[in-house]
Amino acid sequence: MLLRLDPASDDPLHVRIAAAVRRAIADGEVSAGDKLPPARELAAALDVNVNTVLRGYRDLRDEGLIELRRGRGATVREATVDRARLTSIADELVREAARLGVSTEELIQLVEERS
Amino acid sequence: MRLRRAYEILVPLVGAGLIVWLSVTATDLPDPLAIHWGSGGEPDGSGSLGVITVVAVALVAGLGGLMVLGARRMPDPTGARMLVGAGHWMTGFGIGIHLFTLRANAGAASWEQAAPLMGSDLALVLLLGAPLAAIGASVAGDRDTIVATMLEADDEAVAGAPVEGLVWTAATRGRAVVVMLLLAAATNAVMWFIAPPGAQPLILAVVLLPVVLLFLFMEARVTVGPTGIRIGMGPWRWPGAKVGFDEVSDVAVEVVEPLRYGGWGYRIVPGVRAILVRKGEGLRIERHDAPTLVVTVDDARTGAAVIRRHLGVTSDA
Numbered sequence: 001m002l003l004r005l006d007p008a009s010d011d012p013l014h015v016r017i018a019a020a021v022r023r024a025i026a027d028g029e030v031s032a033g034d035k036l037p038p039a040r041e042l043a044a045a046l047d048v049n050v051n052t053v054l055r056g057y058r059d060l061r062d063e064g065l066i067e068l069r070r071g072r073g074a075t076v077r078e079a080t081v082d083r084a085r086l087t088s089i090a091d092e093l094v095r096e097a098a099r100l101g102v103s104t105e106e107l108i109q110l111v112e113e114r115s
Numbered sequence: 116m117r118l119r120r121a122y123e124i125l126v127p128l129v130g131a132g133l134i135v136w137l138s139v140t141a142t143d144l145p146d147p148l149a150i151h152w153g154s155g156g157e158p159d160g161s162g163s164l165g166v167i168t169v170v171a172v173a174l175v176a177g178l179g180g181l182m183v184l185g186a187r188r189m190p191d192p193t194g195a196r197m198l199v200g201a202g203h204w205m206t207g208f209g210i211g212i213h214l215f216t217l218r219a220n221a222g223a224a225s226w227e228q229a230a231p232l233m234g235s236d237l238a239l240v241l242l243l244g245a246p247l248a249a250i251g252a253s254v255a256g257d258r259d260t261i262v263a264t265m266l267e268a269d270d271e272a273v274a275g276a277p278v279e280g281l282v283w284t285a286a287t288r289g290r291a292v293v294v295m296l297l298l299a300a301a302t303n304a305v306m307w308f309i310a311p312p313g314a315q316p317l318i319l320a321v322v323l324l325p326v327v328l329l330f331l332f333m334e335a336r337v338t339v340g341p342t343g344i345r346i347g348m349g350p351w352r353w354p355g356a357k358v359g360f361d362e363v364s365d366v367a368v369e370v371v372e373p374l375r376y377g378g379w380g381y382r383i384v385p386g387v388r389a390i391l392v393r394k395g396e397g398l399r400i401e402r403h404d405a406p407t408l409v410v411t412v413d414d415a416r417t418g419a420a421v422i423r424r425h426l427g428v429t430s431d432a
Binding site for chain 1: 272273276277279280281282283284285286336338339340341342345414417421
């Protein structure tokens with residue numbers, strides 16, 4: 001599995017980890033049923049605390065993208081790929097809006113006009 | 116060359132045929148006959164002629180034949196010589212054991228009265244295969260070294276992404292190994308039921324436990340991140356290695372043939388440490404002052420691309 005974290009982002013690391021996993025799911029790098037790397041392994045690779053990785057995984061679990069089971073690790077849930085793709089697109093939209101100086105309210109208005 | 120390959124496989128086949136012929140033409144044997152001799156040289160076990168014939172044929176045509184066929188997969192002449200030599204020695208050994216068994220039992224009224232096993236008999240049985248092994252090894256050397264196939268790294272997969280944020284992980288379990296281990300576990304489960312009472316704990320400890328441990332360990336794990344490369348076997352990544360990018364001189368993707376490294380599992384050969392759980396694509400990591408690491412792992416082309424980014428071979432341009 002290939003994860004691409006954004007080193008230039010100001011977001012906390014656990015947010016970036018979750019975004020990288022979301023993007024991997026959206027890009028088809030990871031399929032439903034696949035196991036994510038153990039938190040310990042990912043933490044060692046990034047040289048961060050294992051709790052940082054776990055926090056990112058818990059965010060993904062709360063979004064319904066993965067299942068977290070003690071002793072079994074993190075597994076991508078069935079039928080989450082489309083949702084992950086959508087969330088990944090939303091991440092990119094927010095990033096691009098911030099780059100262009102578009103406020104959150106303006107962005108919401110843009111989306112509402114198109115819904 | 117074809118004649119040499121034919122000779123290699125004919126030796127165990129002819130050996131097996133010879134064993135069957137010896138059994139069919141043997142006369143004046145007790146039933147059952149002596150088939151095992153103790154450390155004192157006296158016969159201490161009996162069995163039927165049919166059973167020992169099958170065992171001898173299995174040793175010669177089965178094990179010996181398998182070794183010769185295995186030599187066909189060896190990528191280099193030296194390995195092929197060793198396997199064919201061993202297979203032909205096994206043929207001589209199997210014929211020797213069978214010859215001795217028949218000769219020792221000939222004319223005996225019962226298996227207990229079979230002739231004892233002398234040191235000279237044992238030496239002859241062991242040495243009978245030597246000339247066959249020498250000829251076989253000599254014949255087997257006539258083959259070219261097969262050079263490993265290399266694949267390109269998938270540099271496109273990581274193009275445009277900042278190298279500090281790239282993390283690649285893979286965990287690969289060989290399917291053939293899993294099937295073999297399941298078969299071994301099933302065989303051992305049968306042993307559990309047919310073993311004498313009281314032997315079950317021994318079977319559990321000595322036979323089933325290693326199978327379970329092998330199952331656990333026959334998984335290759337690799338992680339590549341900003342802190343370096345980590346490879347290992349099984350859930351505890353042992354045996355394994357942690358490698359900093361400054362230690363790496365080159366990385367490549369090899370289509371691994373495990374016999375090139377002597378087999379499956381954790382392999383130590385001159386200049387290489389390998390973790391091989393299946394044949395197929397794997398990472399080859401060459402280091403400046405340490406043995407090269409080879410590990411069979413899925414999606415090795417992406418892993419190699421990530422490492423190449425860290426080595427500066429490619430950039431995010």
